[in-house]
Amino acid sequence: MAEYNIIINELAGSGQGKVVWETVKPLLEQRQIAFEARVSKYAGHTTTLATQFAQQQAKTPETTTVLMVIGGDGTLNEAINGLMQAHLTTPMPLAYLPGGSGNDFARGLGMATDPTLALSQILNNMRPRPLTVGCYQETLRHERKYFVNNVGIGFDAQIVDDTNRSKQKGRLGRWSYLSNALKAFNQQEGFDLAVHEGRQRDSYRHAFLCTVSNHPYFGGGVKILPTADVYDDQLELIVIEEPHWWTVLWLFMLLLMGGRHLKSRFVHHYRAKQLHLLVNSVEIGQMDGQTIGNRNYDLYFSTISYPFWIDTSVQGQH
Numbered sequence: 249m250a251e252y253n254i255i256i257n258e259l260a261g262s263g264q265g266k267v268v269w270e271t272v273k274p275l276l277e278q279r280q281i282a283f284e285a286r287v288s289k290y291a292g293h294t295t296t297l298a299t300q301f302a303q304q305q306a307k308t309p310e311t312t313t314v315l316m317v318i319g320g321d322g323t324l325n326e327a328i329n330g331l332m333q334a335h336l337t338t339p340m341p342l343a344y345l346p347g348g349s350g351n352d353f354a355r356g357l358g359m360a361t362d363p364t365l366a367l368s369q370i371l372n373n374m375r376p377r378p379l380t381v382g383c384y385q386e387t388l389r390h391e392r393k394y395f396v397n398n399v400g401i402g403f404d405a406q407i408v409d410d411t412n413r414s415k416q417k418g419r420l421g422r423w424s425y426l427s428n429a430l431k432a433f434n435q436q437e438g439f440d441l442a443v444h445e446g447r448q449r450d451s452y453r454h455a456f457l458c459t460v461s462n463h464p465y466f467g468g469g470v471k472i473l474p475t476a477d478v479y480d481d482q483l484e485l486i487v488i489e490e491p492h493w494w495t496v497l498w499l500f501m502l503l504l505m506g507g508r509h510l511k512s513r514f515v516h517h518y519r520a521k522q523l524h525l526l527v528n529s530v531e532i533g534q535m536d537g538q539t540i541g542n543r544n545y546d547l548y549f550s551t552i553s554y555p556f557w558i559d560t561s562v563q564g565q566h
């Protein structure tokens with residue numbers, strides 16, 4: 249039997265988080281599911297709430313306590329980081345109801361985005377299911393962070409920053425990424441990047457886009473790394489050096505043709521369980537759609553396996 253601790257980011261997806269909660273709350277009550285719900289009150293609050301929930305004891309030994317998060321990818325990111333900060337010997341399973349504007353993790357997982365069906369995929373799940381979560385160790389700041397989607401330095405982080413700043417996100421949804429992409433294209437300059445993968449050492453003088461990903465999607469559905477898979481323990485990295493605008497158009501066309509951009513000579517593609525990235529200039533970075541600031545980077549990437557509580561094979565509402 250499962251009981252649920254629920255964290256809601258009502259502001260995710262410009263209010264979609266609230267809509268999802270208002271849809272599923274009566275369904276939980278109807279089915280007499282045991283739950284305790286808390287609303288995220290400020291950026292970072294979900295992390296604190298997740299740690300607090302993780303530290304509570306389950307009511308009975310037969311009960312599995314699941315943390316259910318309602319929000320977008322940024323909220324899910326805060327939740328996984330909060331759960332990891334609790335250092336539990338048996339990690340608390342994590343469930344997720346997509347309520348953001350991008351919902352790339354749900355897409356990568358193949359879970360439903362319709363709230364009622366997504367709830368069915370959670371309530372009808374019977375056991376924890378391990379999924380891969382990315383992790384980086386930042387040696388300059390001594391920080392360890394976990395991500396469900398991706399970490400990017402440069403172009404994509406610039407888009408994320410512009411998108412989160414401009415209030416466009418609510419009005420334009422995924423298209424806000426596109427309009428901000430044009431702006432970011434003009435703003436972003438090439439930077440020095442070193443990539444270490446095992447014994448291989450590559451350096452790029454004019455890196456423009458550098459994204460480490462746990463699954464294929466970024467920017468609200470762009471299938472940038474088609475072979476990345478949340479069900480295996482590998483990460484994928486894409487590096488593109490400062491391109492001319494016609495190269496961007498060409499790559500975009502190849503991308504639409506089923507991921508053929510990865511074969512282009514302008515694109516560098518890595519697939520590994522561990523990666524080390526070094527950037528010595530001050531560049532903007534993002535993690536799961538949230539800016540991580542302007543700084544230098546010395547990042548060691550790896551993966552962990554984390555128990556999720558979602559059964560994507562459930563396709564009807566029970």
Ligand SMILES: Nc1ncnc2c1ncn2[C@@H]1O[C@H](COP(=O)(O)OP(=O)(O)OP(=O)(O)O)[C@@H](O)[C@H]1O
Pocket residue numbers: 257258259260261262288289290291292293294319320321322323324326347348349350351352536537538
């Ligand atoms: N009450 C709150 N007030 C302000 N910000 C909040 C609050 N609760 C959570 N947040 C912040 O909102 C940020 C954005 O949320 P989230 O990423 O989940 O939604 P989104 O950006 O609409 O979705 P997506 O990432 O899927 O596009 C989170 O990183 C979180 O820090």
